[in-house]
Amino acid sequence: MNVDICKCEISLTDASALEAWNGVVLEILAHGQNAPVHLNTLLETAPEFAMGHAIKGLAVLMLARREVLPVAVEANKSAQAALKAGGATAREALWCSALNDWINGAPTRSVERMEAALRLNPADTISMKMSHGIRFMLGDNHGMRRSVERVLPAHGVDHPLRGYVLGCLAFAMEETGSYADAERTGLMGLELAVNDAWGLHAVAHVYDMTHRVDDGIALIDQNAAAWGHCNNFRFHVWWHKALLHLDQGDVAKALDLYDTKIRDDKTDDFRDISNATSLLVRLQLDGVDVGHRWEELADLSEARVDDGCLVFADLHYMLALAGDKRTDAAALMTARIARDATGPGDMAQVMKAPGVAAAEGLAAFGEGDYQRAFAGLSAGHTKFQSLGGSHAQRDVFERLTIEAGLRAGRLDETKTLLDERTALRGGHEDTFAARRMSQIESARRSQRSIAAE
Structure with missing residues (x-):
């Protein structure tokens, strides 16, 4: 039996099909643009390859778009039919089960399938990457960190994909607060896989979280080979660069990156919308007039009021609706999230908490009702982690919670949130935190002065 680039046995017998499969693996690991090209070649050459249909369906589900779900359902049918025809390996069957699980509302079980595949062969880099992604x-x-740490010994210096594993480990280390280890591991990975955008962005996260702004900008500028080739993930790297410039106080550069890079291609991919909305919120919280930029985001987001595939996406759509003062659409979004919270499946639990409270808080913030905004956002605050994404991405909701508390005059509670946020960053106070702490002290001085009078 043939072996693929992950050092796993594979049922493919045609050499061109195996080459296409290896191309799919490499492009996914590097967040490259050509994964669909290789996948189409693979499925044309080997339509009986169940795992090929499974990876197609899982990739579609990760887009979190209601209108493409039929594509994932069809891929699942093809995967199950190919599986019944026989010849699949145990690993390939697990991937088909993972797709079927997610189709049926249980992505947590999909993760279990990937971990089972890794127990069969811990050198299976693409199963690690899929577990990591879900x-x-x-x-x-x-869980991300435990998963990668378990398979790292099987990705020794002789494994061709070791660099990508180090990139995933670096990101998991950063997300669990091990910033020095994450920086070292990510840079080591980049030496082995120079096109590893995920590893590069892991180190950029470290510099964001530890307020090393100059280091972050230099990292991105000096490693274009790691992300210039990417699919829309390159917009996310531009977003990181804009955040770093904004932390420096360079508003003009942040706006220029927004217009010429981050929203140059005005897609309605939720990941691109999350980049854009969260940057505009940051700018507005710093007192910047963002002009008419909310309008196109709100148009796209209003069309997704009934989506409900991913709470993380829904709340970023809500940012656009609140930013453009579309109160009717925001109310519809809030009501739909509340309805979805009563349903079955893994996502309903996240809709229930923090989804409902956070949506209500964001809608209230858009209306200028800061007491109600703080009540909703602070109620959801302890479960923001379950929204998914990264610390840097979820930080927009942290900032809005803090800002709502300030504007509502809830100074003690707001200071506690700021302290917690700085502690999460290893004690590094960024520009946002420093300014809000200063505002709290100023407000307290005013309160003392009034009390004395």
């Missing part, structure tokens, strides 16, 4: 969407940061 856990990322579920907010399972510690």
